[in-house]
Amino acid sequence: MRHLPAALLTTLLLCCLPLGATEPLDGVRSPCDGVILPLDTGAGPFQAPGLVFSPQPDTTQPEPAARLHPGVQLGRRAGMTLAARGVIPTVVLVPDPASYAEAIAGWTPSTIYPVLIDDGSWKTREDIARFVRSFKPESVVRWQFDPATSASAPPTEMRPRRAIRGARALAESALARAWGLEAQTPDDEPLHHRLVAHWLDNSLAPPGLIVADERDPAWTAALALAAARAQPILWTTLPKLSVDSSISPAQAEAVCAQIEQFATQSRLPWRALGDAIDAVTIAAALPGRIETQPKEFIATTDRIGRHPDAGRWAWAGQIFGSEPRAAYRAMCSIFLRIESAWLFDGYDSTQPWVQWDCTRAAEYLKKADIFTMLDDEPNNRLRDWKLRAERPIHADLILINSSGNRAWFDLAGSRARAGDIPLLDVPAAMHIVHSWSAVSPGRPATVAGRWLEHGVFAYIGSVHEPYLQAFVPTPIFAQRLLGGMAFGAAGRGDSSKVWRITVLADPLYAYRPVSPRQEIDLPLEGTISLEEELKEAAGAGRYAEMFAALSLLGRDSATARLFGAMLRDAPQSLDAGVAEAALFALFRTGTDEAFLHAYTVLPEDLAGDLHAVDALWFVGRRAVRERSDYHEAALTLMAAHIREVQKEAD
Structure with a gap:
């Protein structure tokens, strides 16, 4: 068995002493129906049964290392791994998973850069554009792997719920090369053993491990997180690949046994918090619920x-989705920082609700120089929500308190639906105090599903009725996150039975300093600048390509100006492809009349997609409220696009 270097062992074995108790929670209610549950509180301040919510200590006065919460140790370890690697400020767009793996193989122990898959769809383009607006790269380039340079050319056809053939081989080859190892050969010991030995030789202890199923398209997230954070991958066959369904306790125990066996084989300490392996990331659509008894x-x-x-012994999280979407969620976790926040508190200021007070949480965020938007009493009604949601939300962190069910949420007594969830200008991490929100996160008709569809990459919510005390109070969650605690730890009580809060995220995502940007060339030959692509499309008058390039470059205002000029000077150029490429940029810039023009010629699949229909309803409500010159056109389109899941409300 290999031994950890002494300096590294000292860091990992820091003991974790209890942190101070938080304010008492004076009652236990359900974020679903407001029912107060009777509790025998016993002597002293009330703590929910089996739950402790310790705030992060005041970081203005440095604590001795031994007092750090193990979740803070974990977040800081993960952050240090990234901070030690410079970032090339270029976003690389690839057309297929094989090119994605090869691009990540170009990472080195000292340098990384974002890689996203552009499959040509508008949804993928929106994800990329959202990432670009947050990351603010110096350049965006396209690159494609040349199969002629490889002994094998794996097929690259993508499917929404299944990985391409040969996914594991692609991932393992890329992961080895990203850390300076030769690609795996049949005579080698297992790759995870080689990698762990290599990491330890370089005083780098893996903070967690990753579980992947080579049939599942989220292998793209497994590769990125393993390559970025130095984590071994357990490749296994999971019992189901349907995130919206459930598994039995026996199936869950079998999965856990495989993970623990792999942790043991890794030759790293893992059995307690504060040792080496403190995180598990499920990069697959493993069912998000375990059915312990009927319903x-x-x-x-x-x-x-x-x-x-x-x-x-570890905090777990999960990333699922298609190959492009899973890659997007992983890249957001690796490269993006929290610089802005939006908080909406749908609770009143009575007990016990006030202990989840977003106003207090906002104060902590503002002290950390995070630009913070707050909606709280008296501006926390449904009308306040709808006014805020009419425009895209520019917030890296979203904290919400509401009550309701899987498809609706109540705000200060008024009901909103999933279709009232705003579109996002940048990717966001989210914590929502709300029952049932994550029952079916793969379905956009649900609360979690709609947030994830609109661009949230990290989500903490509930898969069943957990009752209010199961949620970390919002102010404490904010404190924990600002203190550097890993996202997967910040959203869970320090001591609890297995319960109903889920983490749909890389559990190692954390608030951290900026990684240094490096002015060096990409290690990829044959890249094509998106700027050059834009110039060529503009010179040839290819509007659809031009608007698509502008969107990917994050230049929405240019799209709005040029779209208006096109309508004025060359209205015959407006076709389905042009409308699709420009639609969401027109929405984000508030160019409402042009948006409605574009909507009338959208291809059928996009015009009926909930993402586009939500944008239409936000524009339409604004047009009707302001009695604009085009409000009748808006009403006509809205009437033709009633959302079935909220038919009565629409």
Whole structure:
């Protein structure tokens, strides 16, 4: 068995002493129906049964290392791994998963850069544009792997719910090369053993491990997170690949046993918090719920990372989605920082709701120089929400308190639907105090599903009715995050039974300093600048290509200006392709009349997609409220696009 270097061992074995108790929670209610549950509080301040919510200590006065919460140790370890690697400020767009793997193979132990898959769809283009607006690169380039340079040319056809053939081989080859190792050969010991030995030789202890199924398209997230954070991958066959369904306790125990066996084989300490392996990332559509008895569920991500007695040895999270979408979520976690926030508090200021007070959370964020938008009493009604949601939300962090169910949420007594969830200007991490929101996160008709569809890349919510006390109070969550605690740890109580809060995220995502940007050339030959692509399209009058390039470059205002000029000077150029390429830039810039023009000629699949229909309703409501010259046109389009899941409300 290999031994950790002494200096590294000292860091990893820092003990974790209890942190101070938080304010008492004076009652236990359900974020679903407001029911107060009777509790025997016993002597002293009330803490929810089995739950402790310790705030992050005041970081203005440095704590001795031994007092750091293990979740803070974990977040800082993960952050240090990234901070030690410079970032090339170029976003690389690739057309297929094989090119994606080869681009990541170009990473080195000292340098990384974002890689996203552009499959040509408008949804992928929106994800990329959202990432670009947040990351603010110096350039965006296209690159494609040349199969002639490789002994094999794996097929690259993508499917929404299944990985391309040969995904594991692609990932393992790329992962080895990203860390300076030769690609795997049949005579080598398993790759994860080689990688762990290599990392330890370089005083780098993996903070977690990743679980992937080579049939599942989220292998793209597994590769990125393993290559960025130095984590071994357990490749296994999971019992189901349907995130919206459930598994049995026996199936869950079998998955946990595989993970623990792999952790043991890694030759790293893993059995307690504060040792080496403190995180598990499920990069697959493993069902998010475990059915413990008929119609009773707990969160899969809360069972994984625990011993049979429920003692936690790691915090777990999950990333799922198509190959482009899973890559997007992983790249957001690796490269993006929290610089802005939006908080909406749908609760009143009575007990116990006030203990989840977003105003207090906002104060902590503002002190950290995070630009913060706050909607709280008296501006926390449905009308306040709708006014805010009419424009895209520019917030890296979103904290919401509401009550409701999987498809609707109540704000200060008024009901909103999933279709009232705003579109996002930049990717966001999110914590929502709300029952049932993540029952079916793969379905856009639900609360979690709509947020994820609109660009959230990290989400903490509930898979069943957890009751209010199961959620970390919003001010404490903000404190924890600002203190550097890993996202997967910040959203869970320090001591609890396996329960119903899930983490749909890389659990190692954390608030951290900026990684240094490096002015060096990409290690990829044959890249094509998106700027050159834009110039060529503009010179040839190819409007659809021009608007698509502008969107990917984050230049919405230019799209709005040029679209207006096109309508004036060459209205015959407006066709389905042009409308699709420009639509969301027109929405983001508030160019409402042009947006409606574009909507009338959209291809059928986009015009009926909930993402576009939501944007239409936001524009339409504004047009009707302001009695604009085009409000009748807006009403006509809205009437033709009633959302079935909220038919009565529309």
